[in-house]
Amino acid sequence: MLRIKLPDGKVLEMPDGSTPADVAARIGPGLARAAINARISMAGGPPRHIDVATPIPADCELSIITLKGDDADAMRILRHSTAHVMAEAICRLFPETRLVYGPPVENGYYYDIDLPRRLTPDDFPAIEAEMARIVKEDRPFTRYELPRAAAMKKLAAEGNPYKIDNAERAEGDVLSFYVTGPEPGKYWEDLCMGTHLPSTGRIGAFKVLNVAGAFWHGDATKQQLQRVYGTAFPSKKELDAYLTQLEQARERDHRRIGQELGLFTIDPLVGSGMVLWKPKGAVIRLLLEEHLRGLLRQAGYQPVFSPHVGRLELFRTSGHFPYYRDSQFPPLYESDTARILNELWIAVLERGDAKSISTIEEQLLEELRAANPGLWQTLVGDPQAPEARRLNPAPGHQQHNLAVIREHLRVEDGFLLKPMNCPLHVRIYASEPRSYRDLPVRLAEFGTVYRYEQSGELSGMTRVRGFTQDDAHIFCTPEQLQDELAGCLKLTRYVLEVLGLYDYRVRIGLHDPADPKFIKNPEGWAMAESAVRHAAEQSGISATEEVGEAAFYGPKIDFLVKDCIGREWQLGTVQADYNLPARFELEYIGSDNRPHRPIMVHRAPFGSMERFIGILIEHFAGAFPVWLAPVQAVIASISDRSADYARRVTAQLRDAGFRAEVDDSPDKIGPKKHRARSMKIPYIVVVGEQECSRGTLNVNDRDGRCIGDLSVAAFIDRLRVESRPKRVTTRASAAVE
RNA sequence: GCUGCUGUAGCUCAGCCGGUAGAGCGCGUCCUUGGUAAGGACGAGGUCACGGGUUCAAAUCCCGUCAGCAGCUCCA
Structure with missing residues (x-):
C-alpha cells in the first residue's frame, strides 16, 4: 500500500504501482481529465515531477498539476512537450535534421537543430501544419528507460553526436527517452529527462515564432546551430492574448517612441551606437541629472570633471589597457x-x-x-x-x-578614449595628500565613456558605444566601507523607485578565480566580496550571487530591469575595489601618522543616462510624469479669436518656469487635442472665448479626462506641485514576463 | 563578431513572378473661425541604403559593403 498525502492534508491509501492518474481518478473525474503531471516529494525530500502514467515509487506528498490556473510548472511541461512536437514536425519535413537540445524557456520554448538548410519564417506554416497533425492525432507521450550502457549503444547507433553529448552530460545510471506515441520503435522519440503531458492532444494552442542562430554549448568558437523558437498555451484565447501583449509591448519600444516623440536619434553618419539627444530628450536627461546632483550634494559628494581621453600609460596602470581593449576604441597613437x-x-x-x-x-x-x-x-x-x-x-x-x-x-605614447572614469578620478584623488580626516572623499561626475561594443550588440539607447555614467568614486577607510556601500545602495534604490521602477532584481557579481580576466589578488577579492555581500544583506536586498559577473577590479551589486520585450539590462551598480588603489599606490595618512591604502567604491545609480532613459521611455510608454515631461502643457486655442489669450497664457506659464507650448494653428480643437495626446503631453489646456472672458483654463489630461475649469493661478499651483519629483506608486511597467 | 531577416517620400508601409514608383500620416498653400480622440481642396516631396554584376531593360534577380531588427556570443 502507498500512502499519498494530498495538499489538503488528506491521506489516500493506494495499491502499490498506482500512478498519479489513478490518484486523480480517485479524487474525481474532473481532476482525472485535467491532470497532466504530478509533483511529488518523498520523506521531506525536494519536490520533483512525474508523468501521470508513471507508477508512484513510494509513500509521498503529491499534488496533481493541471493546466488550469497559472501554474508555472504546468506551462513549462506544456511547452516542453510542444518542443518535442515541433522537433518531430521539423524532422518529418527535413529528415536530415539533427536535433540538439530543446528546453522550455520563459515565454515558450526553443529547439536547437543542426540543419544545413536555413529555415526561414516561410517554413513556419508547413511546420505548424505538421505540428497540428501530430496534436490532432493525440498520441501519448510514453517514457521508457534504459541502463546507461544500453542507452549509449542505442545513441551511438543513431549517430547523432549532439544527443550522445547530452547523454554524457546527463547524470545517473539510467537514461530516459520519450516516445511521441504508444510504443517505442514505431514513433518519433527523443532522449529526454521529461516530464511531459499525457498526450499531444493536450496542447491547446501553439505557434512557431522565429528562428535565430545559437552556438553549441553557448560557445562562439563552436558550431553554429539554428534555434527555432515557439510558444504554447492551454487555449487559443491565451495564445492570442499573449501575441497581442507582445505586439503592445513592441509599441512601447524606446526606439519607436524616441522617434515619434522626438527624444533622440541615431545617425549612421555620426556612427552606430552614438546617441544624438534631441531637445526634448535632453530636457528629460537634464531634469534627471539635476535631481541627482541635488541628492549628491546632500550626501557629501563633490563634483569633478575629467577629459574624454587619457594617456595609454594611465590605462596601462589601471589595467584597462590592454586587457579590455576588445571593448575599447583603437588607441590614438602619437x-x-x-x-x-x-x-x-x-x-x-x-x-x-x-x-x-x-x-x-x-x-x-x-x-x-x-x-x-x-x-x-x-x-x-x-x-x-x-x-x-x-x-x-x-x-x-x-x-x-x-x-x-x-x-x-x-x-x-598615445591616448585612449576613456572606457571608464575611474582612472581619472583616481588621479584627482592622488593629486593632493589625503588625511584620514578627509575621508571619505566622494568624487562625482556625469562622465561620458566610450566602448567599442560588437556591432551585433548595439541596440537603441540601451547598448551604445558612447554613454554617460552618473559616476562617482568614493575613497574611504576600511571602517567606512560598509556605510559607504549602504549609502550607495540606498541611493540606487531611490532613483529606481522614485520613477516607479520597482520591477528590478539585484545581482551580486563575484569573480571567477580561474578566469584570467580578473586581477589576481585573492585577499583583496575575499575582503571586497564579503563586504558587498554584507552590505546587500544589511540593506535588506534579496540578491542572487553569480560567479564571473564581477568587474575586473572588484565585485559588484548590480540592479537589473527588463525592457519592453523582456530583455534584462543592468542599470545601477555599486562596486567595492581593493585593486585600483593598489595599482595606483593610493594613500592616506592615518591617525597613526603612517600611510594607509584607501578602498574604492565605484557606483552609478542610473548606470548610464542613455540606457536608463531608454528603459524609462519604455516604462512610461513615453508618457512621462509632469516633472519629467519635455512639454508639460499645450495651450490650444479654439479659434483665432482665442489665439491671443492662448499665447498670453503660454507666456505666463513659461514665466512661471514651466514647459508650455501654444497650439494656435488653424486646426479645430479635435485635431489639436489628438496631436497633443499622441505626443503624450500631460496637460492639454483648451481656451476659447468663454475661457478668455472668464480668465480660466479648460484643463484636460492626456488620458482624455477633463480636469475642469481652473484659473491660471490654480493651474500654476497644480503644475508646481507636480513638477517636484514624487515617488511613483503605481506599477506602470508592462514588460512582458 | 556569428546566423537569419530587413533597408522604397520626414514617419509608417505597399509595390518586388524584371518594363524607370504608390498610400496614409506629416509638410506647404487655400477654403472653413470651428468647443474637446484626425473638416475639405490643391500641391511639393523619392539616384527605391551604397557599390558592382546579370539583362534590351533592375526598386524587383545575383554578389559585396554599410546600416537596422531578432537571437546567440560578448560587455557590464
Missing part, C-alpha cells in the same frame, strides 16, 4: 613608433614568461627597424647598448622587457 612599441608591449605581455620571442614580436621589431632605426638599434640591434635599455628575447625576462618598452614609451 607616432608610428608609439604604435609599434605599444603593440610590442601587448605582444610581450601575451607571450608570458615561459616562451622565447614570438613571431609577432619579431615582425613588430622589423617594423620598428624601418620606422625608427635608432630605437631599433638600442632595443635589439646594438650589443653594446646598455642592458637596461635592451630587450632580452629569451624566456624569463618578461618583466624586464615590459619595463624597457614602458621606459621608451615615456618619450612618445
